[in-house]
Amino acid sequence: MLEAAAELAEAPLNRIADSLRNAILPFFRNSALIIFTEDCTGRPQKKSGEEDILSRVSITELDRLRSVLPDNGPWHNRAVIAGEPRNVLALRHPSSHALLVLTDPSIIAEDSEAEATAILRYFWRLTATRIQEKVSDAPPSYLLESRAASAERVRVTAELIDQHSTTLETLLAALRSGSLDDAEARTSVTDMAVKALIELRTLNDRTSDLVEEPVMTAFERLREDLRPLMHFSNIDFQFIEPPKSGRALPGEVAHAARAVVRGLALAIAEQPDVSRVRTQWDCDGENLLINVRDDGRGELSADAASISRLQHRVQAVDGRMSIDVMPGWGADISVVIPLDSGIKGGGDAAAWGLAARELEVLQLLSSGQRNRIIATTMHISENTVKFHIKNLYQKLNVRSRAEAIALAHATGIRRP
Template sequence: MTASAATLAPTLPWQLLEHISDVAQAPLVGIAATLRTAITPFIRSSALVIFTEDCTGRPQKKAGDEGIIGRVTIAELEHLRTEVGNDQPWTGQARIGGMERDVLALKYAQSGALLVLTDPVPAPTRPEGSEDSGPLRIVSYLWRLAAGRIQEKVSDAPPSYLLESRAASAERIRVTAELVDQHSTTLETVLAALRSSALDDHAARAAVTDMTAKALVGLRTLNDRTSDLAEEPVTTAFGRLREDLRPLMRFSNIDTQFIEPPANGRALPGEVAHAARAVVRGLLLAIAEQPDVGRIRVQWDCDGENLLINVRDDGRGELSPEAPTIDRLQQRVQAVDGRMSIDVMQGWGADISVVLPLDPPATPAKDVAAWGLAQRELEVLELLASGHRNRSIAAAMNISENTVKFHVRNLFKKLDVRSRTEAIAMAHSAGFR
């Protein structure tokens, strides 16, 4: 080692370089904790939150105080993001985790991803060799590195990650829709109690207060449900329907009978359970508006492939299949590939049957001849679509990784795509799995 090299070596910021290496190699699942560890020698914080729409399934990546990261909401992060300029540190007070806190925030210009540090304070001492750069400058650099890493990992993610991410997104949408429906049911129930001629003012206030308190508890419970619960036992789904509807029907003077599904019935996918409750809820509200309805019978059954719903009333048979309410319910049924039939009998009421399939329709394989792929390229695409990386493709086909890369480049040209993710998506649309 030369004298100049020996003089230079001790002054290198080895700790910072190790943190840079850790962030650059961090997996998505641990990138928040890795970034927080890297930042702490320069700026300490009670919690670190990353908000990124690159990861549709898990847009929040968090580390630190559980009392903060367990309560922070997307609405809070969305609001804060509108205040922060691209690649410019923002400091101030912001609502995070349900209360106003001191915050340092940075936004990554290329993706709009947001970094939030709560209760930030400069570290009392910093690693040797980092004083000249300044803590904010180093934190900004580490954040850009992490945000770029997230983009890179998502763009090159295997199908299993993408499927999980999309499933989590669908579950969040379902929970939000359930919240909206439950709000609607609560408001309808409150209005029914207030309009009821059978209750005096004191009884109406007591009933509304009791219903509102229970509804708030139910809404919070639903909002806290974890997004990885993609299926629901059929009896649980039916029980939730019954509990949702009982307060509403109590003020309608209609006897509502609930016929339980079999306890061993197949679990319902989340979107099917939600659609089933929404459709039955809509049907009961429509039927309750008809004259001379004294009884409604609601029954669920399961044949292993479909959820079978039957709703029957004893009214005059004046429910119109062409009514706007029924048309909207038809659309909800069709959205999950189901079907609904209405048999209206004048003087005898209406009999409504709904069939909701539990499995998505099979995607027919498309003709891929138009892509003009050679046999080897087709084999590489099949392996890509099933989640293999270059190394395992090379082993499966007994070729080198360089040859795999050659075939992948040709695939990109012929499919007119720019990434593995796009190529895999096209393969899945053509029936490859």
């Protein structure tokens, strides 16, 4: 258990589901483990287990399941996961509202239910806390991937909305035309179509909520993050709030902004004779504008390692940071982060060493095609497609289709 806990404490975000599943398998058998967390805007699902379940589970299913969970204790019941009713064991983390789902769970015979559940709770709490810590201190590589994945999910959802909205609206127009004699059937089908439209629009709103954060909410979370520093230092932290009507921030922008301001606050707090730090956020509709100013001696070094790391965080989301040091008067730092994605290449695709067929599969994946369509397009079997995808995962160092697609889009790979 100590080794499993240590592995979880050190696990990167893209491996944390595997680490958690390995930790609990001696106590809980399961066909799949799914983590749903809105802290990770680009990849809210973290999964491990049977691919048939992992590839089909949806955010809508997880969100619906989370809405019925009790506040205390695990929930053991049947729920629709990956399109089918299944036995599930689900827990919710109280502070982040992250959700853990085990499908087809069963307790190992020699362990009592109370002991196994206590161990599951412990490992889940450790995992959820680890996710919160990693996201709050997100490195540039994570922010790049998060922005790419967020943009891809929004694109796919928008296409889905357009396609089904047109279909359902056409159906409604036809049914309302009076060409059907059976009024009762027409009313019934109309009601079903209206309900489907509402659900589709709700899904669109829900997806937008997952990848965006109101600017006021993001700023308030920054204030909470800095509260311990405010409490234990003698520095007066002043917060100039953004306009309440400001444009919502993409999740990766909000994470980057908070991380940068926290880093600047810590660097400033280490300077002598600083008594006041002012933090201001604003939004011009296209950029998040951040200003941090102190009243110290003006000894903050733009060449310091801590400032250099913050520069990399800003650059990861296509932003820029400038520092104006005024000897005897303090430092004035300005950060500009664009709100719309301007993803730069995520790496050199040639370095992956892809064969021609693997590159073609990746191009089709990046356009949203499923295995059956890829097989038909390339005139190969679905098993061959799966073989190529497995090789792609290894060469790209990813664990899922979503990661592969995000990396392909970040690198500029598209279907010719």
